[in-house]
Amino acid sequence: MIPLTIAQLARAVRGQAVLADGDSSETVVSGTVDTDSRLIARGDIFVAKPGEETDGHLFVGAAAEAGASVAIVEHPVEGAALTQIVVPSAVDALADLARTVVEQVREGGALRAVGITGSNGKTTTKNLLARILEGEGETVSPKASFNNEVGAPLTMLRVTDDTKYLVSEFGASAPGEIARLAGLVEPDIGIVLMVGMAHAGGFGGIEATFMAKSELVRSIRPGGLAVLNADDARVAAMAKIAAERGVDVLWFGRGPDAQVRADDVVVTASGTSFQVTAGGVSAPLKLRVLGEHHVMNALAAIAAATALGVSLADCIARLETVEIAERWRMQPLGSDRVRIINDAYNASPDSMAAALRTLAQITGPDERTVAVLGAMSELGEHAEEEHDRVGLLAVRLGIKRIVVVGQDARRMYLEAVAQGSWDAEAVFFATADEAFEYLKGELRDGDRVLVKSSNSAGLRFLGDRLGESFS
Structure with missing residues (x-):
């Protein structure tokens, strides 16, 4: 996390600081933020999140012993030798802190934020895009599938003043969740991959899923870009929402009208080969990630990357180094x-x-x-x-x-x-x-x-x- 004084940290999370011996409101903290006390190291910030199976407040002492500088808590924990900031909700505090940190980094540098959602393919697309952007500068992207109310803010809090790109993955099991998470960063680019039956039980059906996924498009900052799947009718319908927000659209897909397109797709046991076209330039790509369905994920990543100024040649060279999307995914x-x-x-x-x-x-x-x-x-x-x-x-x-x-x-x-x-x-x-x-x-x-x-x-x-x- 970027350096903040304890006073600034308390204001960001709307909490009250209970100072430990040796700390003052002007003491600066800048460690990693985490909800898992086992991952805490010296100088880090521990968020004591209540959970279904256990309560993070039980581990504030362990975090202090590991060297945490601050704990964000919902009630003070007696005997823990560290500064505690008391907040009404640890999860809300995590979101508030992420919003503040991203805003400050945006004000001081050239950070560009990309958000990704869809019923399938989010993690693969995130990994492919991150691989491309890492060649351009410091890039922060989620570990595994950090895409919920805890994982997404934790990812955002890893940005520094040197971060050039923030790639966020937004998952949801109920309406309003994507809007809340994407609203923390207001992405410059929003990618919508598909609207399918994943989590349909939580949303209440496919049309409700459409409304939930469209929350990302509604969260893109005016003047930004929506990268939309031209082959999915429900995703394509989000172009109207983009227009209402003053957001341009870049289409990807397999059809002839897509601006970022795949042709001549050949699937083998060692990967998928195809001809990719972007910005009027065409070139061959051999994707080693198994599965024809990952062609669309690669196109979405290329679309966002080229919109950020990366050449198609560099996109292809970096994508061809990816062997698997992630553990347990093909x-x-x-x-x-x-x-x-x-x-x-x-x-x-x-x-x-x-x-x-x-x-x-x-x-x-x-x-x-x-x-x-x-x-x-x-x-x-x-x-x-x-x-x-x-x-x-x-x-x-x-x-x-x-x-x-x-x-x-x-x-x-x-x-x-x-x-x-x-x-x-x-x-x-x-x-x-x-x-x-x-x-x-x-x-x-x-x-x-x-x-x-x-x-x-x-x-x-x-x-x-x-x-x-x-x-």
């Missing part, structure tokens, strides 16, 4: 003998379909497709129908072995059986351990195995175990 494991694709960090109907299609595309005629599938979360009343659709798609794509894991995913298995995969082509296991024992004996040379589920299903660890077993 991550190749195993060996050439048995290839495991671990994509079980997140899942929605759209990403599940894209992953299954990728599995079918990259498997040769003498190889066998195996899909290990778990539940998709946060679909609400749409859950049964969407799990049925996945089972149907797996059969239609000719997946040779469909392994469904977990009671919440059982509908996939039942639908696959109903569609004709009843002679051991589809199997069901209640637990990941049972599925692992089956797969250890079932997998053979030439198999290409997809492991796909929402994070809550825990199949990412099954994917890791399979990767190690067949490495």
Whole structure:
């Protein structure tokens, strides 16, 4: 975090400072801000956030012992040898502090902020864009999927006076969350990837999801830029919102009208090749991240980067160094003998379909497709129908072995059986351990195995175990 006095910090979070011995209101603090006491080092700022499973106030003492200079708390903690700033809400204080820090850095330098949202692809696009921008100057972007009311502000608080680019990822499970987070930075550029069924249960349906994702476009500062998916009708409809705010639109997509476009797409087991056009210039790109669906994520990153002045040639050179989007996202494991694709960090109907299609595309005629599938979360009343659709798609794509894991995913298995995969082509296991024992004996040379589920299903660890077993 940028240097602030304790007085400035208290004003930023609308709190009251309780000074420790040796501190004054003019004492300067500038350490990293975190809600995890285990990550606190000397000079850092600990935010004691109450949680569902534990309370950060229980760890203020541990943070002090680790060398924290300040703790932001909702009530004073007795016996903790550090300055405490008492606030009504630790989460709100975190947001207020992030807003203040970003505003100060903007005033003193040339910081440009990019926000990313969409039902799928946010983390991959964030990583691709960050890889491009890091070659231009200091770039701050989220670790993993830091995109919620805690993770997004923590990312923003990593900016310094030397930061040139801030890339923020905005996720949400309810209306208003993206508006609140994006409002902390008022991005210069907002990227909307797609409007799909992810988190539809929380939003209340696809149209409510559209309204929630459009909150990012409404948060772009006047004179800024909306980077929109021309191939998604709901995202394209956000151009009207952009116009109302005095925000220009840059289109990306696979169609001929997109300003940043992909042509001649070829998908293989080692990546995806395509011809990319941006700013009237065309060049070939070989993306090593598996999956045709990542073409759109790469186009979105290129669109934002070129709008910030990066050449297409530099965009391509840097993207071609990316091997995986992130751990547990289309991550190749195993060996050439048995290839495991671990994509079980997140899942929605759209990403599940894209992953299954990728599995079918990259498997040769003498190889066998195996899909290990778990539940998709946060679909609400749409859950049964969407799990049925996945089972149907797996059969239609000719997946040779469909392994469904977990009671919440059982509908996939039942639908696959109903569609004709009843002679051991589809199997069901209640637990990941049972599925692992089956797969250890079932997998053979030439198999290409997809492991796909929402994070809550825990199949990412099954994917890791399979990767190690067949490495």
